Amino acid sequence: MLRGDKIGLRARFQTDVPVLQSELYDDVATRSRADSRPWRPIAPGSSASPYAVADPSDEVAFFSAVHLADGELAGEALLWGIDVHNRTAHLGLSLRPAFRGRGLGTDTVRVLCHYGFQVRGLHRLQIETLADNAAMIRAAGHAGFVLEGTLRRAAWVNGEFIDEVILGLLDVERELSS
Secondary structure: OEEOOOEEEEOOOOOHHHHHHHHHHOOHHHHHHHOOOOOOOOOOOOOOOOOOOOOOOOOOEEEEEEEOOOOOEEEEEEEEEEEOOOOEEEEEEEEOHHHOOOOHHHHHHHHHHHHHHHHOOOOEEEEEEEOOOHHHHHHHHHOOOEEEEEEEEEEEEOOEEEEEEEEEEEHHHHHHHO
8 A cells, every 4th residue: 555644545446436436426516527528327336437446557557545544435546648658647536525625635646646756657747627626726736736737618517618727747846845
């Protein structure tokens, strides 16, 4: 397990899937803000679930986020679009409703950065999020990410176009801010 101050990142267990499916995916309004693909109904236990346990991959690293104080499943975290040639990846996370607003997002971002830079040897990490996602933007900023740009009206979310922002962090910047 990779450990931060408040969050641990570990492999996804089969027992995590129904909880993540119920609390993160089946909340249509929230899931529609977290994924650029349209929401579609997925039956519990389906291999099509975005939380289904999968074999390790060079292109994506899925984690379950665990609250270290009580061992409770707090959400999911991932590096995706891992490009080993350019040494880059995208970062994402989603916390269960009961774990939001407690500073766990910042710790999760920091642990993902440690994994990306120290374990995987990446050079750059990037976050794309909706411009009104203050929690993610704040967590990324606390971890050293800088705003690199705005994609105007780039995301179709719940019946309207919303701006997206891109935040980036280079391994040398992380080393300087530590």
